[in-house]
Amino acid sequence: MLTESLLALAAAGGAAVAQAAGTEAWGTVSEGVARMFRRRSGRGGEDEVQRDLERTALVRAADDAEGxxxxxxxxxxxxxxxxxxxxxxxxxxxxxxxxxLISLVPGVVDRYQVLNIHGNTYDKSPQQYGSHNHQQIHYGSDT
Incomplete structure (x- = not known):
């Protein structure tokens, strides 16, 4: 079972691939995606991935939002x-x-804020206070 952050990473990756098609980033993104799946040991899915990359480019070229x-x-x-x-x-x-690869596609990271959180550890238990539009989080004492 994947963690929430890995599921968000997969979602952001999907958005990045779909959004990169037809842009300057497409060559780098599509090559990077193909390389990731090529290294996947024991899988014969490289041809499928290449077909899916081509299909993504065609859908984007058709300007099909639902596609x-x-x-x-x-x-x-x-x-x-x-x-x-x-x-x-x-x-x-x-x-x-x-x-x-996600960082190469403008706007994707901004839509998936969970991607900006990496393995946080704290010595003290956090205390969170807030009301309406204001929030304060304290770790340990204020002294």
Whole structure:
């Protein structure tokens, strides 16, 4: 079972692939995606991934908003499977590569804020206070 942050990463990856098609970032993003799946050991899915990349580019070129949403969902499922099937070392490398590819597509990281949180650990239990539009979080004493 993937963590919430990995599921968000897969969703952001799907959005990034669908959004990158037809832009300057497409070459780098599509090559990076193909490379991630090519390394996937014991899988014969490289041809499928290449077909899906081509289909994503065609849908984007047709300016089909619903088709682009479906392509984003398709890539989200691909990335979820890729992250689920990997051991810890491969998963970490895949996460790093996927984050790098997502960063190449403007606006995607902004829509998936959970991508900006990385392995936080705290010595003290946090205390959260807030009302309406104001929030304060304290870790330990204020002294």
């Amino acid at each position: 682009s949403r479906r392509q984003a969902g398709l890539w989200q499922r691909h990335f979820t499977a890729l992250l689920s099937d990997a051991d810890d070392q491969v998963r970490q490398r895949t996460e790093t590569e996927l984050r790098r």
